[in-house]
Amino acid sequence: MALLETKNLSINFGGLWAVKDVDFNIDTKEIVGLIGPNGSGKTTFLNIISGIYRATNGTVQLQGDNITDLRPFEIFKKGIVRTYQSSRLCWDLSVADNILMGLYSAHKSSFFDVILRPKKANDEIYSSLQKCMDILSYFNPDLFRHRYELTKNIPHIDRRRIEICRALVSHPAVLLLDEPTAGLNDEETMQMMMDIHKIKEKINDICIIIIEHDMKVMERVPERIVVFNAGQKIAEGVYKDIISDHGVIGAYLGGAAV
Ligand SMILES: Nc1ncnc2c1ncn2[C@@H]1O[C@H](COP(=O)(O)OP(=O)(O)O)[C@@H](O)[C@H]1O
Ligand SMILES: [Mg+2]
Known part of the structure; x- marks a missing residue:
């Protein structure tokens, strides 16, 4: 099959x-x-x-x-995860934050957890960020060095890489x-x-x-x-x-x- x-x-x-x-x-x-x-x-x-x-x-x-x-x-x-023909990134967010969005719907912490159980919510985001950085550093070590730069300031090829990494982080x-x-x-x-x-x-x-x-x-x-x-x-x-x-x-x- x-x-x-x-x-x-x-x-x-x-x-x-x-x-x-x-x-x-x-x-x-x-x-x-x-x-x-x-x-x-x-x-x-x-x-x-x-x-x-x-x-x-x-x-x-x-x-x-x-x-x-x-x-x-x-x-x-x-x-099943995809990228788009034309770029769909948030220009005013960092490279890392754009990739992190690929795990957004996998997060279990609710709005109330953020207020009432901030450690739990923080731990979850930290662990997701770790997964994102693992993928990015493997996929392209050069771009990993620019992970905290704003997406609007990086070259077009790297923006395309961000989109692929964002798709990959959910495995x-x-x-x-x-x-x-x-x-x-x-x-x-x-x-x-x-x-x-x-x-x-x-x-x-x-x-x-x-x-x-x-x-x-x-x-x-x-x-x-x-x-x-x-x-x-x-x-x-x-x-x-x-x-x-x-x-x-x-x-x-x-x-x-x-
Ligand atoms: N939402 C839509 N409404 C009407 N026509 C559409 C829509 N999406 C795609 N099409 C039409 O479907 C055809 C195939 O488009 P598309 O899949 O974008 O082609 P390709 O990706 O191969 O260049 C085109 O004629 C396009 O105009
Ligand atoms: Mg097309």
Whole structure:
């Protein structure tokens, strides 16, 4: 049984099928790349899996459990965590505080605990902060040294790293990365690729779906690539098969990429 599986997954927006009949699966420890032209439904697909959009038809199963109609925070608690195509950080908070937000919903202390049992609430935050700093120092030691700086003062690549760390601190079973190298130059893209590779060594059993346009990333990071076009899955396979697939060349790669 696949860790995460979609069957006939579809969503309709006012007559347009943004995602149509997508059968997809991913196993523990696997990295799958998602490519396709702009508007082909990649982000929408992740939005359905993470509960932001509700599927019109079809199912999403996690370890055999039907999670299709769960709400985003319920899906998060099941271990599916994501990053977004455009940055969603609090600029006036430090790097550490932004990452700490990834554990916000895991905290048990209530508002009353903060007032009546401050030690308990403090201990909990301290232990969460420790987990966050463990991940950050492993993921990128340079950024760890800047952990108390305001997010607005750090470079774009580091902001993208913060988002990935924030997603990782809850030790997800499934990590969904929506264009993590968007806005990065070639060298930064390579650095980010190496960081993403390290994730699997740190978090056992994690699987990753990564949306990415850069074919250099697609060649090196995922074990398998799924190609979307106009909301449908048009191909699936290893990099070398995908770049020579006529349907993919016509829809996405064009002559130059082959
Ligand atoms: N909330 C929405 N309402 C209406 N149309 C949407 C909505 N979200 C996405 N779409 C449409 O779905 C299609 C797929 O978009 P998207 O998933 O963002 O593509 P991609 O990530 O592959 O570039 C586009 O035509 C987009 O306009
Ligand atoms: Mg997108």
